[in-house]
Amino acid sequence: MQSNEKQLTPLVHNGPSPRTIEKQPTTEENRNVSRHVRAVRDVLQPLLSTPRHERVPVMDALGRGLAETILAPMDLPPFDNSQMDGFAVRSQDLTDGHGALRVGAPGPAGAVPEPLVPGVAAPIMTGAMMPAGANAVIPIEWAVPHIFPPPGALATVTLPSTAAGSFVRRRGSDVAEGDCVLAFGTHLGPRQLGLLSALGVTEVTVHQKVTVLLVTTGDEVVEPGDRRAPGKIYDANNTLLEASMREAGLDVVRAGIIRDEPGVLSELLKQHASHVDLIVTTGGVSKGAYEVVRQTMLDHPVEFSHVEIQPGGPQGLGTFDGIPILAFPGNPVSCLISFEMFLRPLLGELFGTPKPRATYRTQLSHALTSPPRKHQVRRGVLLQNGTVRLEGGEGSHLLGALARSHVLVHIPAGVSELAEGEEVEVWVI
Structure with missing residues (x-):
């Protein structure tokens, strides 16, 4: 049974000390957004190898x-039918302008009408089957009189000439x-x-729905509703990501908050690996002294890299016991941007759900600056004049600004500043 006291134990309990683990080399590289998206696609692709x-x-x-x-x-339509309430006619009966035709039996929707004979106009309702022999419909408003006579009444109606096919929805x-x-x-x-x-x-x-195991790590976070001691913060990542994943059509297994102990995390992942399709973790992927996800993955084919994006740069990607794993950063905005950029679009591409975010280009309401080597994703509010205003700063902890935002604003790598009125791409969230 694990102690409540923090223990930076290695994945293999008889292996090297935590200090030695921190010195072991890890796969580390910088990669741009496109390259990381391709890498995530490669990791997820095997989910399609067996039809599900x-x-x-x-x-x-x-x-x-x-x-x-x-x-x-x-x-579709399965038969020729009327586009209007009016009279079904033979257009050749009205070739000389207005003509008076005898009113025939009506054709209500859902019934098979009598064939139309020359010199007769049949009352017909929208969607009703066209009588055999009829090739056009004249709206009731164009008739004189522009009312239907009572069923069975002997009546005539004056109608304008019309072209064959007028107001007829053709079969197929x-x-x-x-x-x-x-x-x-x-x-x-x-x-x-x-x-x-x-x-x-x-x-x-x-x-079939993809089942994802969602794991938040960190000794500093506690569940909302629990007592919050000094130095602790309430966890937002689980709720933020679970809600996003469920909205995207995933089945979510929420593991809760896992302490910064590699042995504990490893055991949890092993317990769930047989009945989930995907693992997503948050936190423990940077270069600090207590990066639990990095330590846990030492014996697994997981790469840790720095993606040229802000926020959300530190990323882990690979497999744990054959299950695809995406390791996101721990700051709330960073993990959400990671989901929106690297997981949500690929789920739609591979499995048809969720549908893509609505995207368009709009003008900035003010100037901005951006790190030139990074793809920056900012939060924005759409103004009544159609422009977008950035909400909050660049910080990846700004949940208030995120909650107020309507869109994600994309400033691609290579752009260091944009003036008021210049266009940016936005994703509606």
Whole structure:
């Protein structure tokens, strides 16, 4: 049983002392954002080597990634139908301008109408099937009189001439049978589910949800609601990342706060490795004396590097007992930016969920400076005039500024300053 007292024990209990561990060489390099994204993709790619799919009812597929290609089993619309409330006609009956036609039997939506004979106009409602022989619809507003006669009444109606096809929704004009309507990997939102239902589809094959083990490290953090002793802070990382991950469609196993003891962390990861797909840790990845994640990973193929990004530079990436692991920095804003930059987009790319962040370019409301060698990600507020104002400073601890922000503002590497009115790329969060 572990003591509550901090012990910087090595991963192998009979191995070298913590001091010796700190002197052991670790894989360390600087890499740009694009290179790190490619490295993360390579680590996550094996999750697709074995199909992890399930068949679910259409409504249960909301927010999931499609794991099949859907070909239309039928035409949409499935038959020619009226775009308007009006009269179905043979356009050739009205070639000489306004003409008086006998009013035939009405065609309500959902019924199969009688064939239209020459010299007759059939009342028709929006969405109703076109009668055989009819090739156009004239809106009721254009008729004289512009009201429908009572059913069965002997009546005539005067109508303007019209072109064939007017106000007619042709069979298959939206989707033709056999068309690819949803490609493998499509993120399934309300619009896509609506299309599936219109095609009569009741079940689809989707990617199973990725299960992630979320681990926060640090002797200085305590759970919200617990007694906070001097020198301690309440943990925000677990809530910040779990909420972000759940919003992104992940199943999250929240391990809580793990002390800065490599043996404890190693044992926890081993306990969960068999039933999770991915491990994400926060903290313990920098070059300090008590970097628990670095120490724990000495015997595992995990690289630690400094990515040219601010915040979120220190990163760990590799596998633990064959499970992909992403080790994020410990400051709250840093770990969130790490998730948004290095994990969330790739989950969407590989598994169809979550859908990409909405991105666009907008003007700065004020000038800014940025470290020229780093891709800087700042928090921003959208103003009523459409410009963006940076919120808070560069610090990776500024949760108040993060909570007030609408967007992430991207200043790419190589840019050291931008003037008021210059454009930047923003991601809506």
